[in-house]
Amino acid sequence: MNQQELQALRTMIVAHKRWDMMFGLLGILALMIALMTFTALFADMAINGLGRISWEFLTSFPSRRAANAGILSAWVGSVLVMLVTAVAAVPLGVAAGVYLEEYARKNWVTDIIEINVSNLAGVPSIIYGLLALGLFVYTFGLGQSILTAGLTLALLILPVVIVATREAIRSIPQIIREGAYACGATTWQVVSDHIVPYSSAGILTGVIIGMARAIGETAPIITVGALTFIAFLPPAPFTGEPPAGVFDWLFAPFTVMPIQMFNWTSRPEAAFLANAAAAGFILVLMTLAMNGLAIWLRYRLRKNINW
Amino acid sequence: MIEINMQETQLPLKAEARNLSFFYGSFQALKNVNMPIYEKRVTSLIGPSGCGKSTYLRCFNRMHDLYPGNRYEGAIDFHPDHTDLLSPKVDPIEVRMRISMVFQKPNPFPKSIYENVAYGLRVRGESARSVIDDKVEAALRSAALWGEVKDRLNEQGANLSGGQQQRLCIARALATDPELMLFDEPTSALDPIATASIEELITELKEKVTILIVTHNMQQAARISDYTAYMYIGEMVEFGETDQVFIKPNKKETEDYITGRFG
Numbered sequence: 293m294n295q296q297e298l299q300a301l302r303t304m305i306v307a308h309k310r311w312d313m314m315f316g317l318l319g320i321l322a323l324m325i326a327l328m329t330f331t332a333l334f335a336d337m338a339i340n341g342l343g344r345i346s347w348e349f350l351t352s353f354p355s356r357r358a359a360n361a362g363i364l365s366a367w368v369g370s371v372l373v374m375l376v377t378a379v380a381a382v383p384l385g386v387a388a389g390v391y392l393e394e395y396a397r398k399n400w401v402t403d404i405i406e407i408n409v410s411n412l413a414g415v416p417s418i419i420y421g422l423l424a425l426g427l428f429v430y431t432f433g434l435g436q437s438i439l440t441a442g443l444t445l446a447l448l449i450l451p452v453v454i455v456a457t458r459e460a461i462r463s464i465p466q467i468i469r470e471g472a473y474a475c476g477a478t479t480w481q482v483v484s485d486h487i488v489p490y491s492s493a494g495i496l497t498g499v500i501i502g503m504a505r506a507i508g509e510t511a512p513i514i515t516v517g518a519l520t521f522i523a524f525l526p527p528a529p530f531t532g533e534p535p536a537g538v539f540d541w542l543f544a545p546f547t548v549m550p551i552q553m554f555n556w557t558s559r560p561e562a563a564f565l566a567n568a569a570a571a572g573f574i575l576v577l578m579t580l581a582m583n584g585l586a587i588w589l590r591y592r593l594r595k596n597i598n599w
Numbered sequence: 600m601i602e603i604n605m606q607e608t609q610l611p612l613k614a615e616a617r618n619l620s621f622f623y624g625s626f627q628a629l630k631n632v633n634m635p636i637y638e639k640r641v642t643s644l645i646g647p648s649g650c651g652k653s654t655y656l657r658c659f660n661r662m663h664d665l666y667p668g669n670r671y672e673g674a675i676d677f678h679p680d681h682t683d684l685l686s687p688k689v690d691p692i693e694v695r696m697r698i699s700m701v702f703q704k705p706n707p708f709p710k711s712i713y714e715n716v717a718y719g720l721r722v723r724g725e726s727a728r729s730v731i732d733d734k735v736e737a738a739l740r741s742a743a744l745w746g747e748v749k750d751r752l753n754e755q756g757a758n759l760s761g762g763q764q765q766r767l768c769i770a771r772a773l774a775t776d777p778e779l780m781l782f783d784e785p786t787s788a789l790d791p792i793a794t795a796s797i798e799e800l801i802t803e804l805k806e807k808v809t810i811l812i813v814t815h816n817m818q819q820a821a822r823i824s825d826y827t828a829y830m831y832i833g834e835m836v837e838f839g840e841t842d843q844v845f846i847k848p849n850k851k852e853t854e855d856y857i858t859g860r861f862g
């Protein structure tokens with residue numbers, strides 16, 4: 293290659309690399325738009341609401357007077373509903389995902405199920421609310437309770453859990469499966485000793501991301517009949533009306549964070565808007581904490597698994 | 600038909616493939632294979648890539664049952680009880696409990712060294728700690744790995760070197776006292792030193808267990824095996840004692856392959 297050709301080659305490489313840079317800049321810009329929007333919203337909420345956040349705010353019930361109002365019943369409601377959601381969605385979603393990946397024959401029936409699961413993820417959440425109202429409230433008579441709300445949100449995030457489970461399972465190399473089967477394991481032994489433990493990081497991440505979405509859901513919770521003003525907590529175990537049991541709280545009326553916010557934003561007084569901003573700030577913190585937990589768990593559980 | 604010429608025909612058989620054909624869907628990967636496998640001997644399978652060596656090996660532990668559309672024809676008569684390994688009436692789990700396998704790429708589970716070796720025992724419902732301890736130690740000793748790992752049994756299997764991982768997989772396959780061990784190119788992912796140690800190990804193991812090994816490396820087949828089978832496009836071209844197959848093969852194709860004129 294002579295000097296001239298070398299020069300031409302270098303010019304060409306420089307010209308090509310310009311595209312690298314252009315796309316890089318475009319990417320950063322796109323990222324900025326997304327991040328800036330969120331940061332601006334979050335900052336705005338913080339400015340409006342931070343003044344209201346105090347221990348009293350977290351430990352008081354809602355009140356007619358904005359200065360005395362707090363979010364105790366709302367955050368307790370949210371936490372309990374999430375608990376029910378997780379307890380219901382994890383076993384169902386994991387079982388469904390494991391079945392589809394490890395047991396089901398790959399034929400048109402599983403194809404249809406697969407398409408439907410993906411479709412379910414796209415169904416508007418209010419539809420789940422309507423379904424739950426008919427099924428859980430009227431048909432099963434579970435009432436307008438924490439249980440109903442938790443199960444409703446469990447249905448909502450079920451597709452997310454199933455998809456996350458399947459994806460995590462698919463990343464397990466086939467040779468690991470074959471190794472286990474070659475030891476004489478049954479499918480159940482392969483699933484319980486290998487498939488589920490090795491995919492637990494991915495499953496948990498999916499569950500938490502689903503829950504982070506569910507905790508902000510308002511429409512289906514209103515549909516199944518959450519209250520907007522509630523000044524008592526669900527009964528702790530053995531403290532409800534006799535005969536008191538461990539799970540009385542499941543059937544208690546409740547409210548959740550986004551509904552409390554929604555309620556306050558619809559009031560005319562500016563002080564209530566500050567309350568709403570403060571509650572929103574805490575809701576976002578709850579969501580971020582859940583996502584943080586997902587990242588941490590993923591790191592912890594994946595530490596020994598590298599393929 | 601293949602010609603089998605043997606001096607030691609009185610040797611006990613461990614297994615015998617009879618008119619074994621195998622189909623991946625409509626593609627026939629094995630055609631009417633007949634082959635004896637002698638007890639406590641090493642039998643190696645050689646042949647060009649894609650000729651069906653792995654396919655044949657994986658018939659023995661019914662690995663093909665894991666995937667839909669696969670079909671066996673013929674039989675593998677397993678001695679001394681004359682179980683037909685391929686019969687639909689024989690549970691593949693039972694077959695895999697008697698015949699263990701070591702894969703091409705080391706595939707330790709993401710568990711501790713101890714749990715890797717103990718897995719076969721756990722699958723069999725063994726839960727007595729002392730029994731498992733003893734068997735894990737014995738298997739690791741037989742796999743020539745005990746000295747290197749005895750102080751780190753609780754470490755992850757994946758932390759070991761490639762050669763150690765493969766010996767760990769051999770220990771896992773040994774821990775349950777198999778009657779037959781299948782090796783599918785167990786050294787193809789290893790360096791020469793690790794390869795030599797695995798070869799030595801296989802030579803020692805045949806005191807206890809029958810071994811069927813696929814290899815791409817003809818020197819390896821010549822070094823470690825008592826019998827050699829040459830396969831070509833799904834057919835068993837030649838089977839015989841290793842010395843005979845390598846020194847004066849009966850078939851022209853075998854000779855061409857061995858001398859490197861083909862393959």
Ligand SMILES: Nc1ncnc2c1ncn2[C@@H]1O[C@H](COP(=O)(O)OP(=O)(O)OP(=O)(O)O)[C@@H](O)[C@H]1O
Nearest residue numbers: 623626628646647648649650651652653654655815
């Ligand atoms: N799952 C499968 N589905 C369809 N055909 C397959 C499948 N696995 C292997 N085959 C085909 O069967 C034939 C034998 O494959 P096999 O893997 O047994 O060869 P091999 O002798 O082990 O080759 P190598 O030395 O490269 O490992 C090949 O033609 C291959 O393409």
Ligand SMILES: [Mg+2]
Nearest residue numbers: 652653654783
């Ligand atoms: Mg192969």
